[in-house]
Amino acid sequence: MEYNNYMKIEFDSKSQNEAFARVVVASFASQLDPTIEEITDIKTAVSEAVTNSIIHGYESSTGLVTVTCKINGNKLEIIIEDEGQGIDNVEEAMQPLFTSKPQLERSGMGFTVMETFMDEIEVYSELKKGTTIRMVKKFKSLNVE
């Protein structure tokens, strides 16, 4: 995808970085003149994907989570990557309420939330290699011009 602005961030898979990742993406997206609802949507989706990399991807070990953002017109593309466990069966994992960690009180709604709050989502994953989530959000605010 061609782009007008680009940023990429990587950070340790520590849970305190979940809030940090949300702020970074929201701050980068602010140049799209978003509504409060649009900002909440992308913060929520980013939070889900980054949390998954931390708790499912790396489990008890520490690794790096990468978040890439590209702005193209009124579209924001967000790519969240880890080099963790990977997902065996992506289709099953994306089912609402499916979770491999019920003992941690996970709801299994992460993927459903990402799908609902973003306009596009693609998931690539390979066991022992890691997981990549690519999401796109179209911002309405710039459409009017």
Next chain:
Amino acid sequence: MEYNNYMKIEFDSKSQNEAFARVVVASFASQLDPTIEEITDIKTAVSEAVTNSIIHGYESSTGLVTVTCKINGNKLEIIIEDEGQGIDNVEEAMQPLFTSKPQLERSGMGFTVMETFMDEIEVYSELKKGTTIRMVKKFKSLNVE
């Protein structure tokens, strides 16, 4: 340097990313429970270094600026890098009021501000290769414990 938390961000050398870089570093530093003054100090120093990469490092071309942050105890290490023009004479460049771009109304005070607002600063630069600024800030707020 050993560290407790780590992040690295890269972005296009566009001037709208100067404010973005400040927000990212300030947000990462918030886990050090900083005072408002400490946050202003690091935002100012980061703004100086990132601006320099954009206007002096890459001039009219576009390249990538990288900002790395490491937290170790109450210390925040910030490294700002570009692969731009480089600096011919670092000692001269660091003199207060020295600027190679007076026609752009640059004041030549960027390095002096970085030195004043941070506890340590080191500059590595090579012509045609790029420039790396390494700065350290010690946060008082965590000293008390």
Next chain:
Amino acid sequence: MQLQYEMVDHTLIVKFDGELDHHSAENIRTELDDVISQRRVKNLIFDLNEMRFMDSSGIGVIIGRYKNISKLGGKVSVIHVTDSIDKIFNLAGLYNIISKHNNKSEALNCM
């Protein structure tokens, strides 16, 4: 994230102030379960008026407390739900097991 408590008869009203994600969920769970067992709480009302952010980790926290409370015959409800959180609750089918009310007095009336 900070929690504020108010007890009305056997109903505990828990007010969330801050962001509820996976990071904050763990402490919240421990603190909540302590308060619930110490004060011998029957019913639970979650007041989300000051909840500035919540992702699906919040569903886990709420359903987890619901399971404990309902085992002992109590009820759980949520009040002051923002649009974004409402969307998440609907996705998860949360309103099949706990009820939503506009404010504290409405929620207390249904306990």
Next chain:
Amino acid sequence: MQLQYEMVDHTLIVKFDGELDHHSAENIRTELDDVISQRRVKNLIFDLNEMRFMDSSGIGVIIGRYKNISKLGGKVSVIHVTDSIDKIFNLAGLYNIISKHNNKSEALNCM
């Protein structure tokens, strides 16, 4: 960054509202120079009360305007300077050429 203007006799009071860095400096420069020439301004007061951030790019903006104004015999001053910006102004020796005042009326008195 937004600029608000007030004219008192031949003195223009410019209120900065926002962040002044290299990115915002360019627009500010153009806008300011337009206003200064159109309104035939003699003296200039920069009101920094609502300036939420400034780095050394701000010094360039202020000194640049000072040069133009002083050529025509006018004076420049700054009011409501925060601690952090004061530190930057001191480093740059700005107070050797322009004066600092607590508020508008003090600054106007010295024009």
